[in-house]
Amino acid sequence: MVRGGPRGGMGGRDAAAARDEIAKAPKVPDLGRRIAHLFRPHRARLAVTITLVLITAALTVVPPLLTQRAFDDGLFPRTGHPDLPVLTAIVGAIVVVWAISQALGVWQTYLTATVGNSVTAALRVRLFSRLQDMELGFFTRTRTGVIQSRLANDVGGVSNVLSNTVSSVVGNTVTVLAAFVAMVLLSWQLTIIALLLLPLLVVVQRRVGQRRARIATKTQESLSELSAITQEALSVSGILLAKAFTRQGSETSRYAAESERQLRLQIRQEMTGQGFFAILQVFLLVVPALVYLVSGMLLANGAPITAGTIVAFTTVQSRLTFPLLGLLRVALDLQTSTALFARIFEYLDLKPAIRDAPDAIDVPAGNRVGLVEFDHVSFAYPPAPGEREPVRILDDVSFTVAPGRFTALVGPSGAGKTTIGYLLPRLYDVTGGGVRFAGVDVRRLKQSSLLSRIGIVSQETYLFHATIRDNLRYAKDDATDEQIEAAARGANIHETIARFPDGYDTVVGERGYRLSGGEKQRVAIARVLLKNPPVVLLDEATSALDSVSERIVQEALDAASSGRTTLAIAHRLSTVLGADEILVIDGGRIVERGTHSDLVRLGGLYAELAAEQGVEPVDPVEPVDPALDAAPA
Ligand code: ADP
Numbered sequence: 001m002v003r004g005g006p007r008g009g010m011g012g013r014d015a016a017a018a019r020d021e022i023a024k025a026p027k028v029p030d031l032g033r034r035i036a037h038l039f040r041p042h043r044a045r046l047a048v049t050i051t052l053v054l055i056t057a058a059l060t061v062v063p064p065l066l067t068q069r070a071f072d073d074g075l076f077p078r079t080g081h082p083d084l085p086v087l088t089a090i091v092g093a094i095v096v097v098w099a100i101s102q103a104l105g106v107w108q109t110y111l112t113a114t115v116g117n118s119v120t121a122a123l124r125v126r127l128f129s130r131l132q133d134m135e136l137g138f139f140t141r142t143r144t145g146v147i148q149s150r151l152a153n154d155v156g157g158v159s160n161v162l163s164n165t166v167s168s169v170v171g172n173t174v175t176v177l178a179a180f181v182a183m184v185l186l187s188w189q190l191t192i193i194a195l196l197l198l199p200l201l202v203v204v205q206r207r208v209g210q211r212r213a214r215i216a217t218k219t220q221e222s223l224s225e226l227s228a229i230t231q232e233a234l235s236v237s238g239i240l241l242a243k244a245f246t247r248q249g250s251e252t253s254r255y256a257a258e259s260e261r262q263l264r265l266q267i268r269q270e271m272t273g274q275g276f277f278a279i280l281q282v283f284l285l286v287v288p289a290l291v292y293l294v295s296g297m298l299l300a301n302g303a304p305i306t307a308g309t310i311v312a313f314t315t316v317q318s319r320l321t322f323p324l325l326g327l328l329r330v331a332l333d334l335q336t337s338t339a340l341f342a343r344i345f346e347y348l349d350l351k352p353a354i355r356d357a358p359d360a361i362d363v364p365a366g367n368r369v370g371l372v373e374f375d376h377v378s379f380a381y382p383p384a385p386g387e388r389e390p391v392r393i394l395d396d397v398s399f400t401v402a403p404g405r406f407t408a409l410v411g412p413s414g415a416g417k418t419t420i421g422y423l424l425p426r427l428y429d430v431t432g433g434g435v436r437f438a439g440v441d442v443r444r445l446k447q448s449s450l451l452s453r454i455g456i457v458s459q460e461t462y463l464f465h466a467t468i469r470d471n472l473r474y475a476k477d478d479a480t481d482e483q484i485e486a487a488a489r490g491a492n493i494h495e496t497i498a499r500f501p502d503g504y505d506t507v508v509g510e511r512g513y514r515l516s517g518g519e520k521q522r523v524a525i526a527r528v529l530l531k532n533p534p535v536v537l538l539d540e541a542t543s544a545l546d547s548v549s550e551r552i553v554q555e556a557l558d559a560a561s562s563g564r565t566t567l568a569i570a571h572r573l574s575t576v577l578g579a580d581e582i583l584v585i586d587g588g589r590i591v592e593r594g595t596h597s598d599l600v601r602l603g604g605l606y607a608e609l610a611a612e613q614g615v616e617p618v619d620p621v622e623p624v625d626p627a628l629d630a631a632p633a
Pocket residue numbers: 003140381391393412413414415416417418419420
């Protein structure tokens with residue numbers, strides 16, 4: 001029943017709208033607190049991580065101090081002779097300290113990787129589940145590719161930062177802090193020289209960070225667009241459309257153009273700030289030379305600086321350079337990932353327009369369960385973004401389908417028949433009046449309870465890329481093979497399936513393209529028979545078929561409607577001649593109602609349609625109700 005289908009060859013307008021929708025960097029209040037909240041389940045692991053960090057930090061201070069002692073007490077002691085026993089002991093200690101510190105580092109990496117990936121996995125599932133709850137209208141307004149991109153690229157981006165960067169933040173922080181402590185312990189004067197550049201680093205990092213975050217938002221937006229194009233163009237329907245209109249070339253150019261934009265953005269993102277970093281790096285690399293110079297000046301002034309101190313200091317200082325740059329880069333990545341988090345939270349904050357009322361009830365049991373009532377219903381589709389006036393589609397529609405009865409909706413295309421069908425399972429909510437199911441307004445019923453009692457067969461059948469058996473079982477998880485076969489027989493499809501080499505284990509292919517239209521319809525009908533709901537909704541289920549398929553599908557439909565309340569939307573009047581009541585819809589209103597012969601006699605719109613389609617008037621005494629004729633399912 002889902003409208004839309006292929007939308008290849010998108011105009012620029014749609015693309016621009018999608019871009020507008022996501023380009024605005026979303027403002028999410030309380031972002032920091034909410035990100036922190038995601039880590040709450042991992043508090044214990046984080047506490048262990050921090051403890052490990054502190055231990056490793058403490059350990060990292062030791063080797064430089066040992067290096068100083070190795071020079072001053074082992075290699076060049078005051079006695080003038082190298083003291084080998086002391087040197088051996090010091091070197092042994094250095095080995096042990098580094099070994100322990102690296103082992104702890106592995107543990108730490110494991111913990112941060114676990115936390116980072118668990119957080120993103122949970123986020124991905126939350127996002128998916130939130131999208132599952134969104135109303136149908138959301139999906140008609142939003143491009144599938146854009147939605148997929150949020151799940152894949154945004155969550156993926158955050159995942160990268162969390163798992164790779166968190167461990168490098170921790171590791172680098174440890175090294176930088178330890179190095180700083182060691183430097184101060186070695187010589188505070190030299191430390192000041194080494195840190196002169198720090199304020200400059202911080203300033204540069206902030207500016208570069210903001211630039212990169214802005215580019216990151218654009219990059220994600222371009223990724224969404226790429227994935228939307230892929231999704232539209234590389235689907236079976238998209239390919240069919242492109243081939244039919246020989247548009248493969250233009251589809252490729254559309255993709256190439258967006259890919260080019262993505263390429264430029266990626267390069268810009270990676271290059272932003274690289275110049276600054278290169279200059280800074282030069283400064284950092286020449287610091288050791290500066291240290292020699294300053295040490296010389298201090299020595300000349302009688303300061304007590306030893307060769308060991310200078311060697312240890314420059315060793316530490318050079319070990320400081322790369323982690324420090326790494327940290328600055330991480331800070332940038334974090335800014336980027338904050339932008340991604342904001343995009344993700346924006347989606348998580350979507351409120352489904354159609355939700356269960358807090359006091360929603362199950363469909364009450366009893367003999368009214370198949371009763372369907374439309375009570376002065378009016379309806380307008382919610383306006384699309386950018387549109388102001390909602391368009392009124394239905395006006396004052398009232399009718400009742402008694403349990404087990406068959407009501408047909410007929411009328412010109414665009415009259416509002418499908419829309420009436422949407423309102424019963426609450427795919428959209430009425431804007432005026434009410435729809436009642438089993439005597440209760442559908443807005444007071446639990447959606448799951450309501451939907452479990454309605455079977456839907458639409459013109460466009462959706463099958464999963466799975467076996468026929470699995471596609472059928474979608475209606476009923478615990479269906480036995482016997483039940484599946486019985487449903488298939490009821491839907492006139494068992495013989496066909498049995499002829500496939502793999503029978504019920506035949507994989508139907510993407511969206512069921514390996515089955516003909518009529519076969520797909522019958523699989524869909526079998527699915528409804530298996531679900532066995534008290535009410536079925538048939539939306540022009542045979543209109544796309546040739547007359548032979550139509551007859552076979554019609555028999556299956558008769559089985560589906562037999563003994564069930566049926567609301568059938570029909571294009572071909574021949575399929576609804578026996579309806580208990582036919583409602584003729586035109587311009588969103590019921591303009592005529594009655595049985596086939598009543599309406600033919602009335603000589604109005606219906607009679608006109610019947611004449612157009614060459615439908616014979618039915619002899620009024622002949623019982624033609626398929627709900628009464630057809631064998632029970
Ligand atoms: P029918 O089934 O009788 O052919 P529909 O109920 O599908 O008619 O459509 C009735 C009107 O509602 C049409 O004018 C159509 O353009 C409009 N319409 C259908 N779906 C939507 C939608 N999701 N958003 C806005 N308008 C829609």
